[in-house]
Amino acid sequence: MEDESGNEGDGYTMSDSPLARWRIEFSKSFQNYLDRSAPHLVRRWLVTLIAAVIYIYRVYYAYGFFVVSYGLATYILNLLIGFLSPKVDPELEALDPASASASASSESSKDSDEFKPFVRRLPEFKFWYAATKAFVVAFVMTFFSFLDVPVFWPILLCYWLFLYFLTMKRQIVHMVKYRYVPFDFRKKRYGGNDKPSSSNSPQGDENTAQT
Numbered sequence: 001m002e003d004e005s006g007n008e009g010d011g012y013t014m015s016d017s018p019l020a021r022w023r024i025e026f027s028k029s030f031q032n033y034l035d036r037s038a039p040h041l042v043r044r045w046l047v048t049l050i051a052a053v054i055y056i057y058r059v060y061y062a063y064g065f066f067v068v069s070y071g072l073a074t075y076i077l078n079l080l081i082g083f084l085s086p087k088v089d090p091e092l093e094a095l096d097p098a099s100a101s102a103s104a105s106s107e108s109s110k111d112s113d114e115f116k117p118f119v120r121r122l123p124e125f126k127f128w129y130a131a132t133k134a135f136v137v138a139f140v141m142t143f144f145s146f147l148d149v150p151v152f153w154p155i156l157l158c159y160w161l162f163l164y165f166l167t168m169k170r171q172i173v174h175m176v177k178y179r180y181v182p183f184d185f186r187k188k189r190y191g192g193n194d195k196p197s198s199s200n201s202p203q204g205d206e207n208t209a210q211t
Contacts, residue, residue, distance in 0.1 A: 034129070044128050051135040058142050065142045066153040072138040073160055077167060079130055082122030083182070084171055090178035118182055 037044055055072075059065055122130075141147050175181065 064148040070156045083127045085121045087119040
């Protein structure tokens with residue numbers, strides 16, 4: 001009780017400590033950097049490519065950490081599936097008659113030539129951020145010898161390739177069955193006073209990432 005009253009009398013809280021202030025300032029600076037990097041799609045993915053090359057070189061040089069590499073590859077594959085999948089699964093919509101009737105009525109009220117962008121389950125910015133962070137974390141893990149589990153790496157490679165082809169085959173069948181394409185190839189056209197919405201831009205993905 002005396003410690004609690006003493007702390008209250010001094011007006012000292014955990015948020016006033018130097019470490020807490022440094023964490024808050026670092027978090028703000030890092031978030032500001034992410035906000036500014038959101039529109040630069042090519043530069044962001046170049047950074048991810050450089051991180052991937054550094055990690056591959058590290059694994060090749062150490063000739064180990066194959067289990068870490070397998071986990072990293074599986075995680076990237078999971079992110080890719082989320083990036084290629086729609087936010088609302090058409091299969092679940094077909095099982096729900098109420099949502100199906102509501103979507104049918106809304107589609108009939110709209111013009112058939114209206115541009116309908118593909119809404120991803122995992123936005124591009126979140127995909128990039130998670131993939132880049134995964135390469136950085138995996139690279140740090142290669143400096144801990146206890147994570148270098150001895151394993152016959154061709155077995156892991158064959159199993160991951162089997163998992164990749166099986167997953168992509170199921171994803172392609174799902175795309176053909178429900179007739180959606182995860183990429184918008186046609187150009188968007190806007191009127192004189194129309195402007196592109198922020199939800200379709202990389203900055204919109206960043207706003208989603210912040211939430």
